[in-house]
Amino acid sequence: MADGASTSGPLAPCGTIGILGGGQLGRMLATAAAELGLNCHVYCPDPDSPAFDVVSRSTCAAYDDEAALAAFARNVDRVTFEFENVPHFTVDFLSSRVPVLPGAETLRITQDRLEEKRFVEGIGYGCAPYEPVDNLDDLRRAVDRLGRPCVLKTRRFGYDGKGQVTIREGDDLAEAWAAIGTAPAILEGFVPFLREVSVLAARSPDGTIACYDIAENRHENHILKISRVPAAIAPQAEKTALEIGRRAAEALNYVGVLAIELFVVERGGEEDLLVNELAPRVHNSGHWTQDGCLVSQFSQHMRAVAGWPLGSPQRLADVEMTNLLGHDVDDWARLARDPDTAVHIYAKTATRPGRKMGHANRLIRRRQG
């Protein structure tokens, strides 16, 4: 595990960072880099990518287009990405030509729910009870062991509730197995959690780590709706959450911002944590940092990738971040009128139900310096 080992010295201003993926995260990474005097080159197969609009250099090509990837690698000094499902081939191809941060080993682990859970257990933390499921017989045995309700999730390519199905009393297992496409999966036992929170750890190539304050997250229909800082979390659990962030970043020899979603559960009258998911990238639950910190998660990620000193993750205000999903974004003028709200819109041309179109950061109370 030596993902951070291939970087050389810091990337000076006017250097170029390549970004794989052209969604809102890529867009916000690129504008954050621009403020630091770093330019970005966005690579994405989708011609309708909002990140293309904020860079002069972009490549619209498939992730297995060797000629396009080779040209991309020649034109950038570092590569990072806005999504964890970057194909293995793409990362390998690029890594032999230019530093890719975070790197291949991190992606191998975080692209596979089974590997990810083994990694979490390997560094000494807990996750929801689970069983690997490779066929219908496995599924039957796993359901017997973990009980209902439980959740069947594909090992790979799941996000925002995609690639998963809840199994309740009376549900047919063959149907559930078919619903996720009979792909290698895991079955997760139901976790009666109190709250969902997340930790964002930034790590630079020299091993320095900076964690942002824990955010409390509320999902609707498996999609993040609201993140709030500070989180309602017991001091001891907060300490553990930050420790999980640091420990995971260290174990992966990580470079950049790493997001970890956690369940707060009750154990013996105390709050305890289970790791839900790792995201090797900037994360929706860290959008509050744009207006709540001097250095946002986007700037911090680019600093780490560029080998710059990390910025302070100190929180300057209480913030509530609300995602603008689908037609929520039509409310932009009212949101822009609120003196305590900063509105962020992604300039996606098509509005679809549940699609992330923007977010609003509302400062609830500023802290004294």
Next chain:
Amino acid sequence: MADGASTSGPLAPCGTIGILGGGQLGRMLATAAAELGLNCHVYCPDPDSPAFDVVSRSTCAAYDDEAALAAFARNVDRVTFEFENVPHFTVDFLSSRVPVLPGAETLRITQDRLEEKRFVEGIGYGCAPYEPVDNLDDLRRAVDRLGRPCVLKTRRFGYDGKGQVTIREGDDLAEAWAAIGTAPAILEGFVPFLREVSVLAARSPDGTIACYDIAENRHENHILKISRVPAAIAPQAEKTALEIGRRAAEALNYVGVLAIELFVVERGGEEDLLVNELAPRVHNSGHWTQDGCLVSQFSQHMRAVAGWPLGSPQRLADVEMTNLLGHDVDDWARLARDPDTAVHIYAKTATRPGRKMGHANRLIRRRQG
């Protein structure tokens, strides 16, 4: 004076704002617009423009290239600019096709020091004593009237100390007249000011005005070096400064951010103000707003141009902005390490002495909410 009259309704997300000028102000305007879901098209004759790097749409052409201007006008919903010396022809040509904000009348006044001073007096405020100078005889008479030292300034195309010369005891007037290129000029009497401050007023098409807190500015070699908020200024003078900002923006029927440089002078033991200069654009002395307010001057300008509600100009911290001139920028890594500093770099490829390469906003003390 109806500069703001030609705008229609607000420009929805995914709209495009054209920016004339491709320097650091254009770059920061474009990234601020991107956060609001607005895209930008940068027009600049200089192929080495740092604003080109942060937009997908740009035009590198002369300001009198009619074909290029016509295509530009077709591709944008509004036009704004990052510098006040936009040629008259360019503004007229574009204004007949697309709203240009702020508009032609504002530029006519602010491009000419004599018109500007008459405007300031017309709205009831004072400026340094001055005389128009169109030839060497005028200059002789004006120097007799205003005394030495005094400053000879071209009426047009001056900035950062360019196009001006100080006349001291013993200086030859013919030499001074030649030094500014024998162009129409004004002679300004010397003002023994206590401090330089500036007010930034934002005005939207509906007439709403929002002023940022007064900044105190320190110049070195005629170039801004440091801006500090809050400014050391007496309460009554502060009130007057804000009033000057509002009154000027109203009188110009202005849309966007208007910056006014002021001299704080002593008159009868009290602080009084003289207007030094108007800049019909975002301004170096407002860079502190990027990290000291929820809505920066860049975002505010684009909101006004787009017809969005203005954001709150409330100041959330005490801030000291320091320009990184020339090789100051080589110090970026040390600045980036300071937990209270946000470093902003413009990605200019050539470093020249005195050239504005970036700036650093240091939060001195945060305010309680």
